[in-house]
Structures are given as C-alpha cells and as structure tokens.
Amino acid sequence: MKSESRTPRGDLRTSRWLRQIGIPAASLALLSGCERVAEPKFVVSPEVAALDAQLQQAVQQHLAAQTGTPVRPKLLGAEPEAFGGEIKLNAHLQHGAEVYRQNCQQCHGPSGDGAGPAAEYLSPKPRDYRKGVFKFTSTGYGNKPRREDLVRTVTRGVTGTSMPSFARLEKKDLDAVVDYVLALTHRGELEILLAAQADSDGELTDDGVQELAQSIVDQWRAADEQIVEPVVKMPAFTPESVAKGQEIFQKRECFKCHGRDGRGGLAGGIEVGVDAWGQKTAAADLTSGMLHGGNLPVDVYRRIHAGINGTPMPAFKDILAADPDATWYLVHYVLQLSDQRRHGVQFPAAVEPKPAPPVALDNPAEEESAQ
Ligand code: HEC
Ligand code: HEC
Incomplete structure (x- = not known):
C-alpha cells in the first residue's frame, strides 16, 4: 500500500x-x-x-x-x-x-x-x-x-x-x-x-x-x-482528376447514401440505418467543409478504401481494386466538394431542413431520469 x-x-x-x-x-x-x-x-x-x-x-x-x-x-x-x-x-x-x-x-x-x-x-x-x-x-x-x-x-x-x-x-x-x-x-x-x-x-x-x-x-x-497504405502514389490534383472522381462517385453509387450532390442525410432524408452504438446515423455531408476523419488526402483515402468501423460506410477496397487510381480520384472529388462552400458555391436549401444541433429535449421522461 x-x-x-x-x-x-x-x-x-x-x-x-x-x-x-x-x-x-x-x-x-x-x-x-x-x-x-x-x-x-x-x-x-x-x-x-x-x-x-x-x-x-x-x-x-x-x-x-x-x-x-x-x-x-x-x-x-x-x-x-x-x-x-x-x-x-x-x-x-x-x-x-x-x-x-x-x-x-x-x-x-x-x-x-x-x-x-x-x-x-x-x-x-x-x-x-x-x-x-x-x-x-x-x-x-x-x-x-x-x-x-x-x-x-x-x-x-x-x-x-x-x-x-x-x-x-x-x-x-x-x-x-x-x-x-x-x-x-x-x-x-x-x-x-x-x-x-x-x-x-x-x-x-x-x-x-x-x-x-x-x-x-x-x-x-x-x-x-493492418495499416492501410495507399496502393499507388496520389496522382496530380487537376480538374480532370476531380471530374473522374465525380464520375466514379455516380458509377459506384456513393450517391445512394451521400446524395447526388454529396450532402448526405441533409440533402433528402436518405436513411442509412443505425451505427454499432445503436444511434440513428446519416451519411456524411461531404460539402460541409468539416470532414470528421481529417482533411488530408490520406485521411479521405482511408475512409473510402477501408470504410468506417461501426457505421454503414462500406470499404471500397475490393470494388475499386481493378483501378488503383480510382480511390485517389474519389479523394480529389471529395476534397473539391468539401471546399466548395468556402469558394462561394451555393447549395439549394435542404429538402428536409433539420433543426440545428444541440438536439431538442423532446422526451421529458428521459430528462427526468438523467437528473
Ligand atoms: C451505405 C451507405 C454509404 C455508401 C454507399 C457510401 N457511404 Fe460514405 N459514408 C456513409 C456514412 C454513414 C458515413 C458517416 C460515418 C460516420 O458516422 O462518421 C460516410 C462517410 C464518408 C466519408 C467520411 C467523411 C468524413 O467526415 O470524414 C467519406 C470520405 C465518404 N463517406 C465517401 C464515400 C464515397 C466516395 C463513397 C462511394 C465510393 C461512399 N462514401 C459510399 C455511408 C455511405
Ligand atoms: C464535449 C464532449 C467531448 C469531450 C469533452 C471529449 N470527447 Fe471524445 N468524443 C466526443 C464525441 C461526440 C465523439 C464521437 C465523434 C464521432 O462519432 O464522429 C468522440 C470520440 C472520441 C474517440 C473515438 C474516435 C474514433 O476513432 O472513433 C476518442 C478516442 C475520444 N473521443 C477520446 C477523448 C478523450 C481522450 C477526451 C479527453 C481528453 C475526450 N474524448 C473528450 C465528445 C467528446
């Protein structure tokens, strides 16, 4: 002791x-x-x-x-x-x-x-x-x-x-x-x-x-x-690489969760289910300028290549294996998207506007039990 x-x-x-x-x-x-x-x-x-x-x-x-x-x-x-x-x-x-x-x-x-x-x-x-x-x-x-x-x-x-x-x-x-x-x-x-x-x-x-x-x-x-290292070096970031990424985004149906314009759950009430912690979740709003997992190209690469544990975001490593540059093109497109608002691009109002966080306390029973 x-x-x-x-x-x-x-x-x-x-x-x-x-x-x-x-x-x-x-x-x-x-x-x-x-x-x-x-x-x-x-x-x-x-x-x-x-x-x-x-x-x-x-x-x-x-x-x-x-x-x-x-x-x-x-x-x-x-x-x-x-x-x-x-x-x-x-x-x-x-x-x-x-x-x-x-x-x-x-x-x-x-x-x-x-x-x-x-x-x-x-x-x-x-x-x-x-x-x-x-x-x-x-x-x-x-x-x-x-x-x-x-x-x-x-x-x-x-x-x-x-x-x-x-x-x-x-x-x-x-x-x-x-x-x-x-x-x-x-x-x-x-x-x-x-x-x-x-x-x-x-x-x-x-x-x-x-x-x-x-x-x-x-x-x-x-x-x-088990570290994920990119298979090939990142190609140059150009308007063409971004356009290729946008094409793959549509072809690989990223839009099914993230929406055609990349705004995720915000853009049209797209349901993606619950996460491993039992919480209702939404696909990331890729246009928000706030990438949760980091905004370095390798961060975004890892999210797409390996998916996101505990969430519906799947790994695309097998689907994109035939074209080693494809993941990087997607990275370029995502980075471009996440930078757009900063450069003045306007997005139309969300189809289903949601109240801004912090979430409203609508369950008095819960409120009481927490005290
Ligand atoms: C089945 C639904 C689904 C599909 C399909 C999907 N995603 Fe996601 N994605 C999600 C969800 C849900 C999240 C948010 C995870 C979380 O809770 O942090 C996410 C997060 C991300 C993130 C991380 C954003 C951040 O804030 O760091 C990126 C990047 C991403 N997705 C890109 C893509 C790309 C590119 C594709 C297509 C190749 C794709 N996603 C397909 C559901 C999906
Ligand atoms: C104000 C609230 C708050 C405080 C304070 C806070 N966290 Fe968190 N933390 C969160 C939230 C919210 C998440 C979940 C983010 C998500 O799911 O995207 C999180 C997630 C995490 C994760 C998981 C990341 C992952 O990869 O899944 C770790 C680790 C973590 N926090 C550690 C810490 C440590 C260590 C501290 C104190 C030094 C701390 N947090 C303080 C709110 C907080």
Missing part, C-alpha cells in the same frame, strides 16, 4: 493546483472541505446486470483483478518494462485517469460508456469505448485502431462534432490519457466477454478469463500489421 500511494501523491497535488488555477468552478466540489474525494466506481454493464448475483460477483472480481478500478487502473497487456517498472506504469495510468476526469469524463462518462452528463445533448454521441470499435483508424474495416490513431484523434479532435482538439495537452498528459482510454476500452471489451462466458458456462475459471484477456490483447497488437 505504502509504495503504491507514494508516487501518485505528487501528481495529485499538481493536478489539484492545476484545477485551482484552471477551472476553479469544476474543482470547487472536489476541494470543499474534504482532502479525499469519494472513490469513483465503474457502472455495471447491462450484460453483467442480467446475470444472477453469484455470477455477477464472479465477473466483477475477475474484471477488477485484470483491469483494476478507477483509482487503480490496470492496462491489459501493458509491459511494465516499457514504462520503467510496475510503479511507474501504475503512476502513469493513475495520472491518465486524472487527466480523463478533468477533460473527457463529462462526455465519455466515468466508465467510458459514452454516457457522461453532457452526452444527452450531443449528436453524434461521445464514443462508448467499451465496444472496442473506433471510427477514425488507419487500419482496415473491422480492425482495431493503432495507438497512434487514438493519439491523432485526441490531438486533432473530430471536426464537425463536439469532440474537441486536445492539442494543448502536454505529451505526458496526452500519452497518459490515451493509455487510460485504452484501459477503459479493454475493460469494457473484457466485461462483455466475461458476461457471455459466465452466462454460457455458468462459471468462470482463471484459465478461461486469462484466455479471453489475451484474445483482446492479441487483437489490439495485430492492428500494427
């Missing part, structure tokens, strides 16, 4: 100081009177809550042994040597949890379930990490992101959504918070696997739990070999 609490104390003190000068309003509740904040707890997932009491307890115990608690988090598969030993690894994760509580929790929730207090007002919803599904990856459809992908998203933010850029964080804080997000993600993934195993076998064995934990670690490690 002693050695564990010695290292983080310095960090706690610094962050208290930071809170004091940074966001005094938010810190008041934490600082008023008490030295120690009541220990935060993770929310139990519905899959676990559906089990009988004994199995629930077994899941909770194994889960805590593998992935820790909000105050003493553990990261599945982390190699202490890479962090300079066990004590430093623990301090790193505890620091990550602290940075998370200050910057991310209000949207993503203390358990990483995307259900923080701000979430009900946001569209799209903050990511529920527990499914282990991420959209803006450099890996193919269905694969885990690489750690760099998460670092990039957190640094840049997701343009056009409420996910802010955290470029202002120091590298130490950014690294720690990304590892804490990974810890929450792995915890969520393991929780669902353990619940399923407990439900089917009526018990959990140490070996069984170990195997499930390892399967998560293996999938995440594999992501480093």
Whole structure:
C-alpha cells in the first residue's frame, strides 16, 4: 500500500493546483472541505446486470483483478518494462485517469460508456469505448485502431462534432490519457466477454478469463500489421482528376447514401440505418467543409478504401481494386466538394431542413431520469 500511494501523491497535488488555477468552478466540489474525494466506481454493464448475483460477483472480481478500478487502473497487456517498472506504469495510468476526469469524463462518462452528463445533448454521441470499435483508424474495416490513431484523434479532435482538439495537452498528459482510454476500452471489451462466458458456462475459471484477456490483447497488437497504405502514389490534383472522381462517385453509387450532390442525410432524408452504438446515423455531408476523419488526402483515402468501423460506410477496397487510381480520384472529388462552400458555391436549401444541433429535449421522461 505504502509504495503504491507514494508516487501518485505528487501528481495529485499538481493536478489539484492545476484545477485551482484552471477551472476553479469544476474543482470547487472536489476541494470543499474534504482532502479525499469519494472513490469513483465503474457502472455495471447491462450484460453483467442480467446475470444472477453469484455470477455477477464472479465477473466483477475477475474484471477488477485484470483491469483494476478507477483509482487503480490496470492496462491489459501493458509491459511494465516499457514504462520503467510496475510503479511507474501504475503512476502513469493513475495520472491518465486524472487527466480523463478533468477533460473527457463529462462526455465519455466515468466508465467510458459514452454516457457522461453532457452526452444527452450531443449528436453524434461521445464514443462508448467499451465496444472496442473506433471510427477514425488507419487500419482496415473491422480492425482495431493503432495507438497512434487514438493519439491523432485526441490531438486533432473530430471536426464537425463536439469532440474537441486536445492539442494543448502536454505529451505526458496526452500519452497518459490515451493509455487510460485504452484501459477503459479493454475493460469494457473484457466485461462483455466475461458476461457471455459466465452466462454460457455458468462459471468462470482463471484459465478461461486469462484466455479471453489475451484474445483482446492479441487483437489490439495485430492492428500494427493492418495499416492501410495507399496502393499507388496520389496522382496530380487537376480538374480532370476531380471530374473522374465525380464520375466514379455516380458509377459506384456513393450517391445512394451521400446524395447526388454529396450532402448526405441533409440533402433528402436518405436513411442509412443505425451505427454499432445503436444511434440513428446519416451519411456524411461531404460539402460541409468539416470532414470528421481529417482533411488530408490520406485521411479521405482511408475512409473510402477501408470504410468506417461501426457505421454503414462500406470499404471500397475490393470494388475499386481493378483501378488503383480510382480511390485517389474519389479523394480529389471529395476534397473539391468539401471546399466548395468556402469558394462561394451555393447549395439549394435542404429538402428536409433539420433543426440545428444541440438536439431538442423532446422526451421529458428521459430528462427526468438523467437528473
Ligand atoms: C464535449 C464532449 C467531448 C469531450 C469533452 C471529449 N470527447 Fe471524445 N468524443 C466526443 C464525441 C461526440 C465523439 C464521437 C465523434 C464521432 O462519432 O464522429 C468522440 C470520440 C472520441 C474517440 C473515438 C474516435 C474514433 O476513432 O472513433 C476518442 C478516442 C475520444 N473521443 C477520446 C477523448 C478523450 C481522450 C477526451 C479527453 C481528453 C475526450 N474524448 C473528450 C465528445 C467528446
Ligand atoms: C451505405 C451507405 C454509404 C455508401 C454507399 C457510401 N457511404 Fe460514405 N459514408 C456513409 C456514412 C454513414 C458515413 C458517416 C460515418 C460516420 O458516422 O462518421 C460516410 C462517410 C464518408 C466519408 C467520411 C467523411 C468524413 O467526415 O470524414 C467519406 C470520405 C465518404 N463517406 C465517401 C464515400 C464515397 C466516395 C463513397 C462511394 C465510393 C461512399 N462514401 C459510399 C455511408 C455511405
């Protein structure tokens, strides 16, 4: 106990100081009177809550042994040597949890379930990490992101959504918070696997739990070999390359979801279904000038080539395999589209105008239960 609490104390003190000068309003509740904040707890997932009491307890115990608690988090598969030993690894994760509580929790929730207090007002919803599904990856459809992908998203933010850029964080804080997000993600993934195993076998064995934990670690490690690199170099960006892209956009029926003019759901109430998180979704408005996944040519290439995890946006890598330049032409067309409003191109009013976000609170029952 002693050695564990010695290292983080310095960090706690610094962050208290930071809170004091940074966001005094938010810190008041934490600082008023008490030295120690009541220990935060993770929310139990519905899959676990559906089990009988004994199995629930077994899941909770194994889960805590593998992935820790909000105050003493553990990261599945982390190699202490890479962090300079066990004590430093623990301090790193505890620091990550602290940075998370200050910057991310209000949207993503203390358990990483995307259900923080701000979430009900946001569209799209903050990511529920527990499914282990991420959209803006450099890996193919269905694969885990690489750690760099998460670092990039957190640094840049997701343009056009409420996910802010955290470029202002120091590298130490950014690294720690990304590892804490990974810890929450792995915890969520393991929780669902353990619940399923407990439900089917009526018990959990140490070996069984170990195997499930390892399967998560293996999938995440594999992501480093699944990076999508363009097959050919980008051709020159010319009026002709854009025109070719426009042709392919129509021929490959991108318009079925994105609309003839690229404005997606806005342009004509096109239904594309729900995403992996159960939210009604729409094809991106490619004319908005706010590409969520980034506006570098390679970002757009990856979205088209590999699709977008957890959403109806399919991968076109096989469909376009015969013509290696085709994906780049589409990239040119998308980039051109997304730049048009800036150059004064007017789009007619949307067929079905939608109220601007934040979404209206039209369900008083929900409003009440959230308080
Ligand atoms: C104001 C709300 C808000 C805050 C604060 C916030 N996020 Fe997000 N975050 C979002 C939303 C909304 C999305 C989903 C964007 C989408 O689906 O396109 C998101 C998505 C993400 C994703 C998933 C990206 C992907 O590829 O799927 C990660 C990782 C993430 N946030 C990390 C963080 C971290 C780390 C912090 C704190 C340092 C943070 N967020 C703070 C709203 C927020
Ligand atoms: C089945 C419906 C569907 C089809 C077909 C489709 N898309 Fe999409 N597309 C989507 C959805 C849904 C999203 C938004 C995903 C999200 O939630 O972020 C999207 C997002 C995108 C994005 C990312 C935009 C951003 O903000 O970063 C690009 C680029 C894109 N689509 C291009 C294309 C191209 C090019 C084609 C044809 C080759 C195509 N799409 C076909 C549904 C579709």
